[in-house]
Amino acid sequence: MILSKRPDIERFLRQPDAGVRAVVIYGRDIGVVRDRGHALAGKVVADPNDPFDVAQLTDGDLDADAGRLEGELAAQSLMGGRRLVRLRLTSDKGGPDKIAAEALVRHAAGELNPEAFLLIEAGNLDKTSALRKAAEKADGAAAIPCYEDEPGDVARLVRETLARDGVGLNADALAMFVARLPKERGVAKVEIERLALYLGPGSGVQATPADLEPFLGVEPEASLSDAAADAFGGRLAEAQAGLRRAAQEGEAGPAAVRAIGMYLGRLRRALTLAKSGASLQEAAKASGVFWKQEREFLRQARSWNLDELDRLQPEVLAADRACKSAGAPDQLIAQRLALTIASKARRMGL
Structure with a gap:
């Protein structure tokens, strides 16, 4: 049947x-x-x-x-x-x-x-x-x-998950958030949970697009993207330099942690697609990897595995939460996260 x-x-x-x-x-x-x-x-x-x-x-x-x-x-x-x-x-x-x-x-x-x-x-x-x-x-x-969720399925998942935490999005905010979510459900659920924490569980907030702008932000600057790639590639000194450069450009710690989380999501999606039968190169393209970064991304994807990425995910969420605490040393938190990732990468031979 x-x-x-x-x-x-x-x-x-x-x-x-x-x-x-x-x-x-x-x-x-x-x-x-x-x-x-x-x-x-x-x-x-x-x-x-x-x-x-x-x-x-x-x-x-x-x-x-x-x-x-x-x-x-x-x-x-x-x-x-x-x-x-x-x-x-x-x-x-x-x-x-x-x-x-x-x-x-x-x-x-x-x-x-x-x-x-x-x-x-x-x-x-x-x-x-x-x-x-x-x-x-x-x-x-x-x-x-x-099969991969359709936009309507993703919207329902967002509504139901947020409702369990007593928060929600209006129609425009929901469409905006769904459009930015990755397609793979496991990664998407992490982002939805992160949004619930941002809105405040039990607060009853019904967020608007304006409410989401600080959370979603814009695509990280090149220095943040490079720092995330360097961390997952085991290049700690370069990653730390990229984070310092981003800080000088006005990018705070939460943006750095978000860039690292996005990079982890791309790696996870690529490895998931590869495990399901796609070639790594096809998986990288489907995960939104720019062609200039493809060679390095593929090198990393051959060393990382889904189990290691799953073990890292809670640390990324914890760093994201810590960065948003009042008076938290967000830059130090982001640098410590990059150190953790780069150290794991080095132990895997990267």
């Missing part, structure tokens, strides 16, 4: 069909895949992180033991009742794809533990993928493709 229309997907995520034992959620936008995976996992078991009811596997587990997935699907819950087996595929290797497909077919046919639910989250599975074919054809299984 294929679920490709939004109403059908949302209905299924709210109330999964009783006859479905296995679901494959896949697509280029890993943020959407993860969101839908989390939503479905929460409907299958009370606590998706409970080690007694949930088994979490990756490509590496299948490479190490080809029978591990079927073994987990055959096992009974230690606490009794429903069991969730959650597999995350992040590589495009054929081995794990084939192993997962074979296990899905057996499980969907009822050959393993009928109380187990198989949830697989993957990148962009093409039409030749054995796993994708199996999920589309097998009774008792479903395939959910995920």
Whole structure:
């Protein structure tokens, strides 16, 4: 079964069909895949992180033991009742794809533990993928493709996320903010959360375009963009010099942190697209990298990985928040963040 229309997907995520034992959620936008995976996992078991009811596997587990997935699907819950087996595929290797497909077919046919639910989250599975074919054809299984959000989807995400924090945007401000957001949902959600912090959670503010101007600002000056690139390239002295130059040009610490966050977002989007099958050069272009900076950007993209970038993201958010505290040494905060990033880059060989 294929679920490709939004109403059908949302209905299924709210109330999964009783006859479905296995679901494959896949697509280029890993943020959407993860969101839908989390939503479905929460409907299958009370606590998706409970080690007694949930088994979490990756490509590496299948490479190490080809029978591990079927073994987990055959096992009974230690606490009794429903069991969730959650597999995350992040590589495009054929081995794990084939192993997962074979296990899905057996499980969907009822050959393993009928109380187990198989949830697989993957990148962009093409039409030749054995796993994708199996999920589309097998009774008792479903395939959910995920595409990049349309502007209307992004606007809804912004409204719903801000509403949970008791703030909002008027129609003009919403259109302005959505137009500036990156397409990849994971990066976009970070920017929305940053906006909620800026507006003040629980304040009831309904912001206008004028309210957003200090937050969005303009594209960072060349010195800030260069400083961010130097930091991610492991060139600390150059990054610090760029930040000092930007300060002399009137760019404060929050603008420097924002430039670093934007650069991290470009790297993250490029690596996400590359993991989904695009070439790094195509991914760089799609991430808005100017051709003159492409060579250096590609050099960095070959060394950084999504796990490292995800570990950096909270530090960027913390620096952004700290810069906006009254009396905070914002320039020092930005320089310390650049030092952290450059040090990580150097350890990775950049």
